[in-house]
Amino acid sequence: MLELKNINVQFSGRNILKDINETFYPGEIIGLVAPNGTGKSTLMNVIMNYVKPSKGTVVVNENLQYTSKKNEVKIHQIVSMMPDQSDLYNHLSGIEHLRIYCSMWHSDPSLIESTINALNMESYVKKKTGTYSLGMRQRLCFAMQIVSNTPIMLMDEVMNGLDPNNVDIISKILLKKKEEGKIIIVASHLLENLESISDRIFLFKHGQLINVSDVSSGFGKNEITTVRVREMADEVNNKFLNEFPETNIQSLANGISLIDVTDFNVEQLAEIVVFLKENNQTDFSFGNVTLNDMYSMYYLGGK
Known part of the structure; x- marks a missing residue:
């Protein structure tokens, strides 16, 4: 379980996040929707403790908080964020990146091969990432997140640069991870895709999280509204x-x-x-x- 308790973040006197109180549960895909610069990435960085809130607390599994370096290490074995393409080392191969992530999170090495196969990466995964296209690099970043196999996964624009076929492949993997009991938080501009895979979706407005189902009674219903x-x-x-x-x-x-x-x-x-x-x-x-x-x-x- 992941709890956000009264999270506030201010930059230069401006409320980026304001009074955010929300709980996310195992087996949920949470969608985050907003234009750039409205708080999505900031919220993820707060969850990872890369940005410290001016007020409020992140609680993992009911009692773990960022109160010490030791606790931060424990939380980061539970919560991971999908790496950015700029985090890749061009002189290393894709499979070397996957082995590093698998080792860092002490996950099952068999996940490497199964993830490579699921994402159709066999033809290039042993090549240096400096030779990869945008889409190949994005798939590798997603694969690194998957092999970490943490109970809580954060993904900012996971579908960026991907063609419809790969969007579909990644969506199916996310739904499988949901069935395994993961908490997955996804920020995306591909709204139709996000709507199809998410259990709950939140908008950002004036620094606050707003559940779309609370805004429109007709959203998400299988009836004419x-x-x-x-x-x-x-x-x-x-x-x-x-x-x-x-x-x-x-x-x-x-x-x-x-x-x-x-x-x-x-x-x-x-x-x-x-x-x-x-x-x-x-x-x-x-x-x-x-x-x-x-x-x-x-x-x-x-x-």
Whole structure:
């Protein structure tokens, strides 16, 4: 278990993280979403004790805290962060990097071979990393995290530079690690992918963590909660609100209008369809609120 208790971080008088209280449990993938510079990486660095909070405590497994160097060593056997590509040594091969990480965390050496196979790295893993492409280096960094085999894994932009096939491969590995009981915290700009693999997703706003499910009742539900209308004219929007005064409409910066129909029955949904067609709004669909919608609401403006 990983607990964040009243975490605060300030830089130059600005709140980067403010009053963060959250608990993460074994067998969870946690998604973090926000534009660059809003606190995602800072939060991970606080969890690793690379950045010390101005106030608050990180607690691992109910009682371990960063109160001494000895405790830090113990925590870092439980919590690891995926290395950055700049951490790679160009004169060493990929497999040498994996052996170093396996040795540092005293994990099972058989993980090296199985991870190489799972990530299709056999053709280049024995070559020096200075010859690797961006995607190859990213896969190696992910593989290093996996062979460390810690109960808690932090990953900042794990999918960076990867093609769709490798995004799919890594997603399947993450889901397998979740089944093994790992706590995995992933920050990513690939929102559809993050939505598909995460158990809980948090946005950053004014230094605080906000659970997307608390923001929109329609997020993540396997039922119709939203009518999505493309390029809904203002006059049609106003007319709609006059006819359906209890209905909430969220207009996004990308030209999409979301009509909240969470509590609507079939007859009410049919009335909306008739209204949209009568007002020449034919580009619409039924579904639910997506993570892309949430991102647009929070970070790209709208009304």
